[in-house]
Amino acid sequence: MALKPALLTGRKLWNRVVIAWHRSKGKINRLLDNTPPKTRGESACRLPHEIVEMITTYLVHDLDALKACSSTCRSWYLAAVPYLHHTLILRDKRPDKTHDKLKPLSKLHKLDLLPLVKEIRVRECSLHPWFIPQVFTPRDLRYFSAFANVQTLALHRMEIHRFIPGIERYFEHFSPTLRSIALYHPYCTPRQLSHFLSLFSNLENIEIHFPTSPLQSNKTISDPAPVPSSIPRLQGRLELSGFPWAETWKHLITSYGNLQFRRMDLWETTGCAPILLEACAETLETLQFSVMGDPDGKCSVGLSADSS
């Protein structure tokens, strides 16, 4: 509404000028500082960043709460977003579709969120594996190679043998940052496994779980015996269950010298214990193992009943 100049007294006019100046100054400052516009959540925005971070760390397992925090204001968004995108879970949501299996990657790339991902989990949900080289289009492979800060890989029923030869194209970029790898029911040969593990020069922790019964299907996989490509650090924790192959460790040890794990958890690890204990004799501080019995009442340490 236009004001009639004649009705404004000198005092009122001055007040309006002052108010307009303050508002403009605020707008200019916000533009210069790149601070967000003041909203109803202004009081929350005034909290020191350290406090906001402390609050969000309490919510790391509550995705809904984190999402709500990230919608509050920019400072809360900045505090919550690393936790929101910390773990990327890749699974086959549409087994009937043959393309776009890695669509989440393009979305993350578009929003520039790939650097925030610290852990990738790949999960198989059906009998037919979906995480195979054929699902990587050149664009998907470009996005997959753009993960720059991944520290943990957890791969469920991964068919490692399908990526060989040329597995480096898909996984070697994780080498600078990857510290831990977990393999649940991997499909490969003992040497393919040691080759895969050797891709990651900063790897410290390894977790490998096989099903209780030996992997019959693995016996049909041809073994080109690839040469390990780097020297993993392997100074952290080794967890094995149902692991049948001493050859994997022999291959790593003969290639690089002794392992240096500080902690070992061994369950049903037929034949692996002696070579692993020997290799880590100088470094092993904590050893966990299981005691199992068979129907005859005999028992064994870290061995399955089948093997005793």
Added chain:
Amino acid sequence: MPSLLPEFNLSRLKVLRSLQIEAWAGGSHPKNHHTVVMDVFSTITSPVFSELVIILGDAQIHRLPSDVTLFETLRKMNQAKPFKLVFSVQVTDSLQGKLGEVRQGLMEALDSATSGGLLDFLDSPPNIRTAPFPIPRWAWA
């Protein structure tokens, strides 16, 4: 005496601090479990060894106070080589919200064992820990 389990000869481990044994308590084990554990334990020569951890499933907790053989074996082991005793419960994903109850249950079981004189060989009360089950639920299939 030769080791029953030569693959678990721990005499070469120079800096072993902690030995953690799973599925060896609660009364559902074969009779010679204790002999096997003693046998493995006797191979430890590390000068820094200080801790023995017994790992339990949550279902084993309530049977713990009645497992007299377990505590007798622990007594013999402690006489051979003193250690700090720890009981650790492996908690599955579904029990993560009930950690307090699990710990309380274990504390009560150990109180019962203590009042029965089963832990009088220890210099200090056993510690209690909880640890996640090693394989997450999403990777079970």
